[in-house]
Amino acid sequence: MRYMIRTENLTKNYNGVKAVDGLNLEVEEGDIFGFLGPNGAGKSTTILMLVGMIEPTHGKCFVNDIEVSKDPLSVKNIIGYLPEDIGFYSNMTAAENLNYFAGFYKIEKSARQKKIEEVLELVNLGGVTKKVGQFSRGMTQRLGMAQALINDPKILFLDEPTANLDPESVFQYRNLVKRLSDEGKTIFIVSHILPEVSNVCKTIGIIKEGRLIAKGTIDELKREFSGMGEDQKQMIIEAFDPIPDLTHSDILKIEYSEDRKRVVIESTSDIREDISGILFEKHIRMKGMKMHEPTLEEVFLSIYKE
Amino acid sequence: MRSNRNGLTNIVRKELIDHIRSGKFIIVFLIFLLLSAYSLHEGINMYHDALDRYKEHIERIEDAEDIRIPMPAGPPGYPGVIDVTEWMPERPSPLYAFMWMRMAMPVLGAILAVVMGFDLISKERQDRTLKTLLSHPIYRDEIINGKAIAGLLVIILAIGMTFGISLAMLLISDIVPTIGEFVNIALFGIISVILLLSFFAIALMSSVLFKNSGSSIMFAFGIILVISLILPAIAPFAAEMIVGPRPEPPAMPPMRPPPDERQEGDDRVPEMPEFKIDPFADEEWAEWRRESEAYWERKRPITEAFAILSPATHFEKISTALDIGMGGMMVAGPFDAIPVEDPDIFDRLYAVWMNILALFVIPAIFFAIAYTKFMKLDIR
Ligand SMILES: Nc1ncnc2c1ncn2[C@@H]1O[C@H](COP(=O)(O)OP(=O)(O)OP(=O)(O)O)[C@@H](O)[C@H]1O
Ligand SMILES: [Mg+2]
Numbered sequence: 001m002r003y004m005i006r007t008e009n010l011t012k013n014y015n016g017v018k019a020v021d022g023l024n025l026e027v028e029e030g031d032i033f034g035f036l037g038p039n040g041a042g043k044s045t046t047i048l049m050l051v052g053m054i055e056p057t058h059g060k061c062f063v064n065d066i067e068v069s070k071d072p073l074s075v076k077n078i079i080g081y082l083p084e085d086i087g088f089y090s091n092m093t094a095a096e097n098l099n100y101f102a103g104f105y106k107i108e109k110s111a112r113q114k115k116i117e118e119v120l121e122l123v124n125l126g127g128v129t130k131k132v133g134q135f136s137r138g139m140t141q142r143l144g145m146a147q148a149l150i151n152d153p154k155i156l157f158l159d160e161p162t163a164n165l166d167p168e169s170v171f172q173y174r175n176l177v178k179r180l181s182d183e184g185k186t187i188f189i190v191s192h193i194l195p196e197v198s199n200v201c202k203t204i205g206i207i208k209e210g211r212l213i214a215k216g217t218i219d220e221l222k223r224e225f226s227g228m229g230e231d232q233k234q235m236i237i238e239a240f241d242p243i244p245d246l247t248h249s250d251i252l253k254i255e256y257s258e259d260r261k262r263v264v265i266e267s268t269s270d271i272r273e274d275i276s277g278i279l280f281e282k283h284i285r286m287k288g289m290k291m292h293e294p295t296l297e298e299v300f301l302s303i304y305k306e
Numbered sequence: 307m308r309s310n311r312n313g314l315t316n317i318v319r320k321e322l323i324d325h326i327r328s329g330k331f332i333i334v335f336l337i338f339l340l341l342s343a344y345s346l347h348e349g350i351n352m353y354h355d356a357l358d359r360y361k362e363h364i365e366r367i368e369d370a371e372d373i374r375i376p377m378p379a380g381p382p383g384y385p386g387v388i389d390v391t392e393w394m395p396e397r398p399s400p401l402y403a404f405m406w407m408r409m410a411m412p413v414l415g416a417i418l419a420v421v422m423g424f425d426l427i428s429k430e431r432q433d434r435t436l437k438t439l440l441s442h443p444i445y446r447d448e449i450i451n452g453k454a455i456a457g458l459l460v461i462i463l464a465i466g467m468t469f470g471i472s473l474a475m476l477l478i479s480d481i482v483p484t485i486g487e488f489v490n491i492a493l494f495g496i497i498s499v500i501l502l503l504s505f506f507a508i509a510l511m512s513s514v515l516f517k518n519s520g521s522s523i524m525f526a527f528g529i530i531l532v533i534s535l536i537l538p539a540i541a542p543f544a545a546e547m548i549v550g551p552r553p554e555p556p557a558m559p560p561m562r563p564p565p566d567e568r569q570e571g572d573d574r575v576p577e578m579p580e581f582k583i584d585p586f587a588d589e590e591w592a593e594w595r596r597e598s599e600a601y602w603e604r605k606r607p608i609t610e611a612f613a614i615l616s617p618a619t620h621f622e623k624i625s626t627a628l629d630i631g632m633g634g635m636m637v638a639g640p641f642d643a644i645p646v647e648d649p650d651i652f653d654r655l656y657a658v659w660m661n662i663l664a665l666f667v668i669p670a671i672f673f674a675i676a677y678t679k680f681m682k683l684d685i686r
Binding site: 044048051053054073074076077081083085086087088089090091100101103104105144147151 | 312313316320324327433434435436437438439440441442443444445685686
């Protein structure tokens with residue numbers, strides 16, 4: 001696998017404050033990479049350096065093996081970028097805006113018109129003839145996505161792509177991202193909203209105060225940050241009657257609630273069948289029993305709080 | 307590696323369309339056109355009046371044989387009596403009709419050019435289109451160069467239309483300029499373009515310096531006001547402060563005419579009176595003249611320095627060299643040193659080469675500031 005995006009000790013200083021601090025990151029070709037972090041973590045700053053809009057203070061970044069600050073134009077030729085709060089020329093229509101931007105690429109005049117219609121169709125703005133000044137924020141956001149696709153890019157950089165989108169549009173956006181990924185594009189998504197990333201991304205990187213603090217697939221992250229090993233299970237049992245002391249050879253740790261109607265068990269294996277047998281014998285009426293997996297949300301919050 | 311060479315043309319094309327489709331521009335341009343045409347219309351009326359006076363005068367000269375007018379006393383060398391028949395009238399020039407337009411151009415031009423330029427960059431920053439634009443494969447300088455080129459083209463178009471209409475108005479009024487006069491009018495058109503380009507460059511610079519379009523327009527007009535009105539206006543005072551007050555003329559008049567000995571009812575034309583030169587006073591006057599000349603020579607570079615950044619001042623000087631708005635005097639007066647031969651256009655332009663140079667350098671300076679600032683702009 002080759003890396004489509006690679007950074008080496010990437011750093012950006014703003015008046016002595018490090019917005020991005022020694023970032024080392026690799027994104028494989030064809031990946032959907034989610035770059036997650038709280039407000040002000042340095043996500044947008046990173047993306048701006050990756051797309052050649054600002055120069056790093058230290059370090060380097062490579063996109064498709066081109067060093068961005070050395071040849072930003074070649075990079076811009078093969079990428080699509082959706083900036084956070086994108087702006088368009090309000091006195092022009094969506095198609096006119098796209099036609100202007102398309103003019104900067106080597107696209108034949110005839111192919112250009114077709115491409116514009118195609119990308120507008122992709123974001124559900126086909127046939128809209130209003131001036132962009134009359135667009136809703138969500139429509140503008142969708143046009144931003146179309147704008148990023150105008151040159152059929154190899155790599156897509158999306159900064160908060162679902163901002164201002166209604167649920168229907170979010171659903172369509174997710175499908176679009178998956179389809180683009182299937183076409184072989186590498187997609188880099190920046191967000192501070194977890195579900196946005198967990199729903200579409202294959203790999204996730206978490207950034208905090210300009211530093212990468214975690215990276216991996218969703219499962220890897222869950223495992224790494226839930227504090228539980230691969231062969232460690234957690235179960236929760238609830239009953240209508242108080243639960244007596246439970247014993248089992250696989251149990252590592254057991255916690256009872258004050259009224260003893262709720263138990264949290266950590267064990268080396270799934271022992272739900274054995275436990276339900278024990279409770280049945282003791283005529284305890286069960287309310288529920290479930291395996292507990294830490295949600296990404298919990299993992300994420302625990303990482304943030306560190 | 308500049309691979310997408312259509313970048314600049316793409317920007318120029320879009321900016322041109324933007325100007326021409328802009329309601330603000332259309333309104334201000336129409337006002338510009340109307341007021342220019344009106345000022346020319348007034349100029350044409352003045353030209354016709356001057357022409358009538360000229361014809362009257364010619365008739366009078368043809369009728370009379372010897373009309374001599376005694377003149378009041380003046381410094382040595384001034385004639386005491388002049389012969390009107392020797393006093394050659396000059397036919398009014400069609401260039402005279404441009405007098406009002408020449409005066410209106412700096413004001414109207416400043417308004418038109420500032421309206422064209424004051425929000426070119428600030429609006430792109432406010433609307434965040436600059437970031438979107440820069441995410442596509444273009445060089446940053448292509449944006450500001452493209453905007454400057456489009457601005458120049460629109461100014462050429464605007465001045466071209468104005469002068470086209472002006473020429474048509476002249477022809478409709480039966481005023482047919484000679485080839486030479488036509489060249490002067492064309493050159494006047496060119497310096498008008500550069501004048502407007504100067505104001506446009508100031509506005510463009512302002513739009514780079516300010517993110518807020520309101521501040522930008524205020525600043526642009528402020529700069530124009532300072533360099534073309536305030537600095538030239540305070541220049542004489544500043545110069546006087548630097549070189550001191552002007553020399554006082556001597557109390558005694560330089561010479562006295564003899565007493566008029568004509569009796570009442572005597573209608574003889576007097577002989578050329580002989581002036582008595584007071585040798586003592588004359589010496590004093592000569593001294594004063596020398597001092598005055600030296601004084602003005604010292605003062606001139608200071609006043610000129612104050613007006614160096616004023617495109618309107620250079621425009622004025624070059625217009626005068628081109629005879630724009632001149633040649634309406636009915637006669638070349640007896641006190642004018644009548645040139646033996648009219649200097650040709652090259653000599654006249656050569657005499658104001660510094661002003662021509664300055665007029666071209668001013669927009670370059672302001673554009674350079676705009677360019678440098680724009681290249682360093684934080685585009686987040
Ligand atoms: N132009 C600037 N000058 C000074 N500091 C800046 C500038 N731009 C960003 N910063 C600082 O850099 C840090 C990172 O900002 P950045 O926009 O990258 O955060 P982010 O992760 O994208 O946040 P958000 O989720 O709010 O978009 C912040 O602390 C911000 O204040
Ligand atoms: Mg951001």
